[in-house]
Amino acid sequence: MVLSEPGRLEPKEFSVPEAPDEGAVIEVEAASVCGTDLSLYKGTNDMGEFPMVLGHEVAGVVVDGAEETLNRWGVEVSDRVSPEPYLPCNDCEDCLQGHYHMCSEGRLYGITLSTDVDPGIWGGYGEYMYLHPKSRVHAVNDDVSPEAACLSSVVGNGVRWVSRKGQVDPGESVAIVGPGAQGLASTIVAKEAGADPLVVMGLSSDDENLHVASDIGATHTLYSDDPDAAERAKDVAGGSGFDVVIVTAPAEPAVNMAIDLVRPRGRLVQVGLLGEDATIPLNAIVSDEITLLGGRGQAGDVEKAMNVLERNAEDVARINSHTFGISEAETAINRQLPGDEFDSEIVHAVLVPDER
Numbered sequence: 001m002v003l004s005e006p007g008r009l010e011p012k013e014f015s016v017p018e019a020p021d022e023g024a025v026i027e028v029e030a031a032s033v034c035g036t037d038l039s040l041y042k043g044t045n046d047m048g049e050f051p052m053v054l055g056h057e058v059a060g061v062v063v064d065g066a067e068e069t070l071n072r073w074g075v076e077v078s079d080r081v082s083p084e085p086y087l088p089c090n091d092c093e094d095c096l097q098g099h100y101h102m103c104s105e106g107r108l109y110g111i112t113l114s115t116d117v118d119p120g121i122w123g124g125y126g127e128y129m130y131l132h133p134k135s136r137v138h139a140v141n142d143d144v145s146p147e148a149a150c151l152s153s154v155v156g157n158g159v160r161w162v163s164r165k166g167q168v169d170p171g172e173s174v175a176i177v178g179p180g181a182q183g184l185a186s187t188i189v190a191k192e193a194g195a196d197p198l199v200v201m202g203l204s205s206d207d208e209n210l211h212v213a214s215d216i217g218a219t220h221t222l223y224s225d226d227p228d229a230a231e232r233a234k235d236v237a238g239g240s241g242f243d244v245v246i247v248t249a250p251a252e253p254a255v256n257m258a259i260d261l262v263r264p265r266g267r268l269v270q271v272g273l274l275g276e277d278a279t280i281p282l283n284a285i286v287s288d289e290i291t292l293l294g295g296r297g298q299a300g301d302v303e304k305a306m307n308v309l310e311r312n313a314e315d316v317a318r319i320n321s322h323t324f325g326i327s328e329a330e331t332a333i334n335r336q337l338p339g340d341e342f343d344s345e346i347v348h349a350v351l352v353p354d355e356r
Contacts, residue, residue, distance in 0.1 A: 024065025055124025170194025
């Protein structure tokens with residue numbers, strides 16, 4: 001499925017490379033519908049290179065590949081894999097320092113790689129996907145469902161934000177503001193890190209997401225639009241606030257809520273992109289010596305995430321609450337966007353081959 005321009009998603013056929021000289025081809029098992037996909041479809045995200053095959057949260061089976069590439073990845077034809085979204089150049093300063101998610105070339109599967117660049121199948125919204133030899137690829141165990149495997153990079157984000165940025169230790173209190181897929185994956189990682197209490201907050205319209213949060217590890221869930229939400233949350237944490245607060249909701253009120261929730265000398269990890277600058281109470285950050293950290297995407301975090309995912313595969317799969325065929329991609333997108341087709345029961349949608 002090709003997004004030729006915002007609001008226009010249509011099927012198109014491509015030639016699948018046979019016996020590629022470099023890189024590999026995977027047969028797609030599943031591709032989840034990220035919030036970035038929604039914003040590209042709406043035209044509110046200027047990262048996209050049109051036309052493009054959407055889909056950067058992907059799992060599939062290797063059907064062909066160059067021997068040198070497969071050896072470097074440590075996989076073989078018929079192995080199940082999940083590629084990371086970022087395609088590093090391995091030459092720029094950020095890549096050489098390990099920050100390949102900030103690579104100067106800015107290449108991301110399903111986002112910045114156009115179908116005008118051969119072989120065109122640079123995303124997961126299709127039967128097959130081409131993987132560049134510089135891709136970072138992770139093997140997937142046979143007992144992990146495609147619905148869970150395609151969320152490897154989402155769990156990788158959780159690892160980065162909870163463990164690397166937030167440095168959550170066992171017994172520390174954690175609040176996650178925003179119960180979307182990123183917040184739920186962070187919940188699983190925080191549970192594994194031993195967070196206690198672990199509070200997930202969302203709007204009163206997020207009931208289904210908050211229900212999933214309770215099932216996968218949150219000790220408490222609260223409505224963030226309750227006028228007493230901050231005080232109720234801090235009461236759970238003992239009154240003074242949380243050791244770590246992670247904001248995955250893309251809204252200014254969520255940022256301000258987080259600053260209210262974090263304890264003096266606590267850590268706040270901001271990952272939800274607002275789309276514009278926000279007004280925040282800087283005096284509170286200074287006077288309470290709050291450590292404010294920005295969290296982008298994963299870089300070197302998916303290796304650990306694969307272990308977390310495998311131990312929690314059923315919980316991870318629950319994030320992908322609704323399944324659609326690839327040909328139903330536009331329906332899956334519209335049911336997650338405000339409008340007549342919106343379905344509040346969808347936590348996160350996943351696309352699978354139509355024959356499944």
